[in-house]
Amino acid sequence: MATQTDVRDLHAVGSEEDQAGQAYFDKIIADDSRIEPADWMPEGYRKTLTRQISQHAHSEIIGMQPEANFITRAPSLKRKAILMAKVQDEAGHGLYLYSAAETLGTPREELFDQLLTGKAKYSSIFNYPALTWADMGAIGWLVDGAAIVNQVPLCRASYGPYGRAMVRVCKEESFHQRQGFEILLELANGTEAQKQMAQDAINRFYAPALMMFGPNDDESPNSQQSMRWNIKRFSNDELRQRFVGMIQEQVKVLGLTLPDDQIRFNEETGKWEYGELDWNEFYEVLKGRGPCNAQRMERRREAHENGAWVREAASAYAAKQSQKAQVA
Amino acid sequence: MSGESATRITPGNALRPEDIAEQVAAGTKVSEDVAEYALRLGDDALILAQRLSWWISRAPEIEEDIALGNVALDLLGHARSFLTYAGSAWGKSEDDLAYWRQESEFRSCFLVEQPNGDFGKTIARQLVFSIYQHELYSRLVDSADETLAAIAAKSLKEVDYHRDHAIQWTLRLGDGTEESHRRMQEGLNSVWPYVHELFVDDELIERLPGVAVRPSELRAPFDALLAQVLGEATLEVPDVQPAMTGNRGTRHSEHLGYLLAEMQVVAREHPGATW
Numbered sequence: 001m002a003t004q005t006d007v008r009d010l011h012a013v014g015s016e017e018d019q020a021g022q023a024y025f026d027k028i029i030a031d032d033s034r035i036e037p038a039d040w041m042p043e044g045y046r047k048t049l050t051r052q053i054s055q056h057a058h059s060e061i062i063g064m065q066p067e068a069n070f071i072t073r074a075p076s077l078k079r080k081a082i083l084m085a086k087v088q089d090e091a092g093h094g095l096y097l098y099s100a101a102e103t104l105g106t107p108r109e110e111l112f113d114q115l116l117t118g119k120a121k122y123s124s125i126f127n128y129p130a131l132t133w134a135d136m137g138a139i140g141w142l143v144d145g146a147a148i149v150n151q152v153p154l155c156r157a158s159y160g161p162y163g164r165a166m167v168r169v170c171k172e173e174s175f176h177q178r179q180g181f182e183i184l185l186e187l188a189n190g191t192e193a194q195k196q197m198a199q200d201a202i203n204r205f206y207a208p209a210l211m212m213f214g215p216n217d218d219e220s221p222n223s224q225q226s227m228r229w230n231i232k233r234f235s236n237d238e239l240r241q242r243f244v245g246m247i248q249e250q251v252k253v254l255g256l257t258l259p260d261d262q263i264r265f266n267e268e269t270g271k272w273e274y275g276e277l278d279w280n281e282f283y284e285v286l287k288g289r290g291p292c293n294a295q296r297m298e299r300r301r302e303a304h305e306n307g308a309w310v311r312e313a314a315s316a317y318a319a320k321q322s323q324k325a326q327v328a
Numbered sequence: 329m330s331g332e333s334a335t336r337i338t339p340g341n342a343l344r345p346e347d348i349a350e351q352v353a354a355g356t357k358v359s360e361d362v363a364e365y366a367l368r369l370g371d372d373a374l375i376l377a378q379r380l381s382w383w384i385s386r387a388p389e390i391e392e393d394i395a396l397g398n399v400a401l402d403l404l405g406h407a408r409s410f411l412t413y414a415g416s417a418w419g420k421s422e423d424d425l426a427y428w429r430q431e432s433e434f435r436s437c438f439l440v441e442q443p444n445g446d447f448g449k450t451i452a453r454q455l456v457f458s459i460y461q462h463e464l465y466s467r468l469v470d471s472a473d474e475t476l477a478a479i480a481a482k483s484l485k486e487v488d489y490h491r492d493h494a495i496q497w498t499l500r501l502g503d504g505t506e507e508s509h510r511r512m513q514e515g516l517n518s519v520w521p522y523v524h525e526l527f528v529d530d531e532l533i534e535r536l537p538g539v540a541v542r543p544s545e546l547r548a549p550f551d552a553l554l555a556q557v558l559g560e561a562t563l564e565v566p567d568v569q570p571a572m573t574g575n576r577g578t579r580h581s582e583h584l585g586y587l588l589a590e591m592q593v594v595a596r597e598h599p600g601a602t603w
Contacts, residue, residue, distance in 0.1 A: 061390065068385040072378060075595040076423050076603040077408050078345075081401060084381055088397040091390050098390075133594050133603075183603075191601050299385070307388025309511065310447050313504025320503065 057097035127290030134201035140180015345408035363417030370410030452515030502561025524570030
């Protein structure tokens, strides 16, 4: 099947229907317009999107865990309310994204199964622990901040349901980023211990946040195809540079620092530069050896397994109700 | 300021804890009795919110992560309003009350302190509490205390949803599979000893005629709706004896200390800090 897929993508001989579909698809992409669920699309496009959207959905769901870790300990009731609303938003993002992925033909249960069996990945950032209250700030500011830089261009992704889901996700993410920054600002203007807590959180989340954009461009072979399909609009490095430029300005407002003394604006290239990241660590975490990989997966499996009897009950009840309705 | 509502509540401008804080800052001060009553209402909501929030990221379906999170968030909102109002009697903020009181100073009932157990037990606790709270708030809207009435009016709409959520799940679990039926019944049996406490009148209630809702009045409508729901769900009203509880006093279940230790730990590591 894989060869067939590749062949089709390369415009080789297919059925007449496929040829017409491909021509339509190519025109939509050339016009920078939108592909909708019922439209013909190359198998590679469908697979790439299913993988990307479901990984994004998984990231939202796993990403609830580090923050949920502080809901019960939030140090003020207002912060507790905001954090709860935020984690709830993430569950909502997971839902829209699973729904967007389902329009490509794979049901949520199957996508979920891919997550639980470790076949599908989620963003590596969530394999780092949330250790202090300041981490709620750093996650909001840096992790959600990086996600926004990544996701704003996705609002224009060629696949309609994905692009539209991202519009709503981005609006909420931008609120999340501001609340994260506000947490850090409050800490930075607080006691010496609070200020140190904030700096420590930034120190720990800075590099992993930068790695959220993915490997350097020369190490990211799939990016080119995604760019040709108008799914991806900017390269990993372009987005990362843009993000560094943003946060190095914002950190000044906090009166704190980024743990990288090589950040500078290169006048010649017009780009932000930063110190080399430890890509070895990135690949280690990706392979499952991050501090929390095992813990995150265990929690997700546990929730899923503990909930099985509830889901079965809901189905059984629904079946009984529809039977009753038929009899009546 | 007599005759003027103590709180602003207009459509699109729902009552927020911050609004009450403003009123308090402007000089609203309640009597100790009203404050004590508001503490009971606030603490029940706060402790249950704390319990329910644990489910976020652990629920049987993502939809339930959202739903239980929503219920918790609503309850936390009620708690913040009631505690802010109560605190005006002693010059304390919602956070002073939530984070710096000792266990014996809380006024929560045993029911909300009960551990989550499985989803069935959580739903059983939700069913009992939301029916009770719905009966309570639908009377509190007529309280002579305008602020309590306003908080109840805003919260009642939310509790209406909580009650519906709990009823729908009780039906599904009760009349779902054999296992879900068993678990739901066990959940009900396990929370039942703590139901009685919700309906006990005491001296504080006697001292607040027209302001506080008399808990004993809520028992009959509570029993009626509960029996109807359980009947439809093929479940039994538990035949379990009431436990000796705290009677809204200074005694609590063994569970509260652990809950507070977790809830208060970060705040207490940083006395005097703001967040």
